[in-house]
Amino acid sequence: VAGTRLARGARSSATRPAAAGAAPRAVSHAEEVLALCSAELGVDPDEEAFLLVLGAMETEDPDSFRRLWSKMLAESSVRPGDEMLNSALRVALGSRDGRFVRSVLELMFQRS
Numbered sequence: 001v002a003g004t005r006l007a008r009g010a011r012s013s014a015t016r017p018a019a020a021g022a023a024p025r026a027v028s029h030a031e032e033v034l035a036l037c038s039a040e041l042g043v044d045p046d047e048e049a050f051l052l053v054l055g056a057m058e059t060e061d062p063d064s065f066r067r068l069w070s071k072m073l074a075e076s077s078v079r080p081g082d083e084m085l086n087s088a089l090r091v092a093l094g095s096r097d098g099r100f101v102r103s104v105l106e107l108m109f110q111r112s
Helices: 002-014 024-038 048-060 061-075 082-095 098-111
Strands: none
Touching: 024 048, 024 061, 048 061, 048 082, 061 082, 082 098
16 A cells, blocks of 8 residues: 555656656656665555556656566566556567567466
8 A cells, every 4th residue: 555655656757747858767766666665665566556657667668667567577476457468568569579478468368
């Protein structure tokens, strides 16, 4: 819950209109908030918190999206829901990375 509240604050700064070059900083800040939740507050970010940050990264910074996606799967108990999986699939297809596409599709089929 606390992680979600912090990520919501990060979302507002990550999604509001900004000057050119400000969006990557906002996305980076949102990612730092997720790290802060675990390291400083001892609260693991939940699916909603990751969804907010990954959503901002989807169009602004696909490389960071993939890095955070991998970290989320490896280091957290969060398992992506449909909305997050669809977002990951869009990023994977946009990057034309067959391995990433395959890994997302495998997660999708595991859920069904």
